[in-house]
Amino acid sequence: MHVHIATYSLTFAVMALLLALAAMPFDRRIGVATAALFALYLGLDDLDTALPTAVAAADLLGGRWNWSGKVYSLLLAAVVIWIFRLRPDAVGLTFRQRNLRASMIALVLLVALGAALGFAFDPDTPSFETLAFQATMPALAEELAYRGVAPALLLGLIGRKAPPGQVPWAVVVVTAVMFSLWHGLGYGRDGFSFEPVSASFTLVGGLAYGWMRFNSGSLLFPLLAHALGNLVFQLTAFV
Incomplete structure (x- = not known):
C-alpha cells in the first residue's frame, strides 16, 4: 500500500x-523552475494527504473521514508559504474583495449545482461527522492548495511578489485539470483507474473556483462555494 501511494x-x-x-x-510568468516547484508541491500534497490512509x-485524529490528511495538507501549505515568503494576497488569504457581485452570483450558482448533483446522485443519509467534515476540511485544504499555494508557485510569486490583477487563465486551467485528475485518478494493485464523472464535475468546479479566486483577489468565495456545495450535496439526502 505504501508503494502504491508513493507511486501515485x-x-x-x-x-x-x-x-x-x-x-x-x-x-510568460510560467518557467521551468516554477513548473517544477508547482509539480513538487502537488506531489507532496497528495502524499501527505494520503499518508493516514496507509x-x-x-492517522492521529481518527474518524471515518481523513481529518488527519487534510490537516497535514494545511500544514504543508503553511510551511511552503513561510519558506518561499508568499504574500497573504499572493495565496488569496485576504478578506478584501474585487468584483463582489460577480462572486456572489457565482456562489449561488455553484451551491445550486451542488444541490442538483445531490438530487441526481442521491447520497446516503450523512452522519454528523460527515456533515462537519464536508463543510470544512475539503474546502479549507483543497482551496488553499489548488487555488492558493499552487498557482502562486506556478506564477513565481516568491519572495513577497504581488499577485496579478487579472485572471491568469493558463494557470487557472492547469490547476483545474490537476484538481480534476486528483479526484478522478486512482492507483492500486490493479494499476491506474479513472472515474470520468468525478473528474468532470471537479474540472468544472476547479475552473469556477480558480476564476473566483483571481477575479475577487481572495480565497473567500471559492472556499465558501466549495464548502456550501459539499454540504448542500449531503443535505439533499434529507429531502
Whole structure:
C-alpha cells in the first residue's frame, strides 16, 4: 500500500510538471523552475494527504473521514508559504474583495449545482461527522492548495511578489485539470483507474473556483462555494 501511494504521488507530480510546461507559451510568468516547484508541491500534497490512509500511526485524529490528511495538507501549505515568503494576497488569504457581485452570483450558482448533483446522485443519509467534515476540511485544504499555494508557485510569486490583477487563465486551467485528475485518478494493485464523472464535475468546479479566486483577489468565495456545495450535496439526502 505504501508503494502504491508513493507511486501515485510521483506520477501525479510528473503529470503536473508536464502540464505546467505545456502552459508556458500561454503565460510568460510560467518557467521551468516554477513548473517544477508547482509539480513538487502537488506531489507532496497528495502524499501527505494520503499518508493516514496507509500508515495507521499517522492517522492521529481518527474518524471515518481523513481529518488527519487534510490537516497535514494545511500544514504543508503553511510551511511552503513561510519558506518561499508568499504574500497573504499572493495565496488569496485576504478578506478584501474585487468584483463582489460577480462572486456572489457565482456562489449561488455553484451551491445550486451542488444541490442538483445531490438530487441526481442521491447520497446516503450523512452522519454528523460527515456533515462537519464536508463543510470544512475539503474546502479549507483543497482551496488553499489548488487555488492558493499552487498557482502562486506556478506564477513565481516568491519572495513577497504581488499577485496579478487579472485572471491568469493558463494557470487557472492547469490547476483545474490537476484538481480534476486528483479526484478522478486512482492507483492500486490493479494499476491506474479513472472515474470520468468525478473528474468532470471537479474540472468544472476547479475552473469556477480558480476564476473566483483571481477575479475577487481572495480565497473567500471559492472556499465558501466549495464548502456550501459539499454540504448542500449531503443535505439533499434529507429531502
